[in-house]
């Protein structure tokens with residue numbers, strides 16, 4: 109099938125109407141982020157995604173990255189693509205202007221990032237991690253470290269990594285053992301092993317800047333004794349020139365289910381004299397610093413769910429228009445065989461893929477705008493309000509969109525029938541690639557615990573209730589239009605919001621006395637919140653489209669599609685809220701009654 113085509117019109121509709129560019133271009137420094145500028149960015153990015161990255165997706169999957177004697181060779185074409193991408197300035201659209209970046213809002217970077225993820229997920233991970241490392245250094249490192257590392261990371265001449273995981277420390281980073289020994293010159297020597305390090309080694313660039321969590325000798329046990337270090341692969345002299353090779357090496361890379369072109373490295377620090385590392389910020393505050401970047405990183409992984417879903421949908425839709433099988437139930441007389449897209453059940457699968465993807469996209473972009481406001485709004489109260497909102501929504505975007513990504517990629521295979529199971533159609537790669545997204549940057553279980561604990565339970569539901577009140581206000585407006593679909597959407601949406609409210613009240617009431625009961629069903633609550641927030645976005649989208657249709661403005665076919673996709677979401681997806689609410693509130697007993705020995 110043809111390469112990935114960025115859904116620019118859908119993206120523009122969300123940016124301009126559902127979210128609104130005024131969410132960010134009313135903020136200081138971003139006045140120039142106008143519709144024209146955003147359109148130009150999307151159009152250029154779409155070309156790179158379709159013409160440069162997408163054509164490497166299947167070949168990268170087949171050949172994968174290869175490790176030999178500690179060096180990693182990327183699949184054919186990846187290195188050239190990286191340099192094309194970097195030279196065109198795509199690597200630094202979010203990076204600080206002071207160090208050569210463009211400093212654009214997340215709201216603008218988000219659709220662009222969606223395109224990279226859809227075109228080639230394995231490729232997208234390297235710039236994403238570099239951006240994370242840039243943000244860490246820029247937020248907390250000394251001016252000296254910023255000057256030494258940031259210009260070349262921002263230009264893309266060096267890439268970055270995040271080194272958290274160790275064999276015994278995955279979800280629980282309090283178990284990190286990598287050791288940092290203070291040296292006489294203010295630097296440290298690191299000793300330890302990190303596993304699963306994305307782009308820990310590759311052949312794109314001469315240097316790689318590793319952000320490493322380690323424990324300074326004598327530091328307290330647990331999370332309060334973890335510090336963050338910059339550890340370059342090649343040491344950098346004070347004047348910026350390359351120095352000696354540091355004592356860090358890639359021992360091997362993993363053989364994985366998917367994202368074969370993304371090297372996942374085992375990294376050894378300090379096999380000889382110790383890897384030279386520089387402390388970022390203050391000692392023992394490393395985990396706190398990682399949390400500063402967590403929202404952006406988790407949002408970015410949530411967006412991978414959106415990206416893969418879009419790609420899987422495009423492929424399934426194209427197949428369903430070409431594959432001829434059987435006479436559709438209720439089809440015209442005399443038709444013996446028709447494209448499978450005409451079968452009601454195939455249509456149902458495609459609409460499930462399409463409507464969920466649109467709902468997830470709108471929620472992710474909305475959350476990006478709130479993230480921008482939490483950093484850039486001039487009013488402190490608005491910054492704080494936005495921060496609380498982004499804290500609530502990020503685990504939902506991460507957990508719900510990635511779990512959906514897996515389901516949607518699987519539906520994409522189903523639409524293909526037997527050929528979906530055969531690698532040559534490409535549908536199977538999407539499922540294999542999607543599978544990691546629910547695991548890295550915190551598993552779905554960890555996102556759900558965070559949501560019910562830190563984000564709802566501990567603040568007695570304050571932010572969740574504020575969001576629910578906004579949803580109720582929208583539901584009340586929906587039937588005001590003449591469009592009959594809006595009344596149905598209002599009905600289904602109000603019912604889902606009521607279930608979300610009821611379940612939130614149950615969590616607030618139960619969390620203090622019985623946190624295990626809440627934890628037993630936290631994933632259901634996360635899904636309930638995701639589906640209802642998705643419904644909120646789809647209802648907004650339908651209302652805007654219906655009003656534009658009534659006023660006679662815009663592309664009527666496109667707008668009718670928006671209303672009908674929201675109607676499908678209301679009829680087929682929102683009713684799931686009822687079952688989720690029930691199991692979230694009543695499911696704990698049967699989990700907690702079973703002792704481990706009975707499993």
Ligand SMILES: Cc1cc2nc3c(=O)[nH]c(=O)nc-3n(C[C@H](O)[C@H](O)[C@H](O)COP(=O)(O)OP(=O)(O)OC[C@H]3O[C@@H](n4cnc5c(N)ncnc54)[C@H](O)[C@@H]3O)c2cc1C
Pocket residue numbers: 270271272273277278279280303304305306307364372544547548549550551552553554557
């Ligand atoms: C391809 C790939 C790339 C990666 N890239 C990076 C990277 O660049 N840098 C990096 O540092 N790490 C990276 N990781 C590691 C990744 O972040 C971890 O795998 C992930 O955080 C889960 O940790 P774990 O594998 O140890 O699983 P575990 O923590 O052992 O979890 C196993 C299961 O137990 C559940 N569980 C664990 N604790 C809890 C809890 N408290 N409550 C409820 N459920 C719980 C989990 O949800 C999961 O279902 C990568 C991993 C892979 C596979």
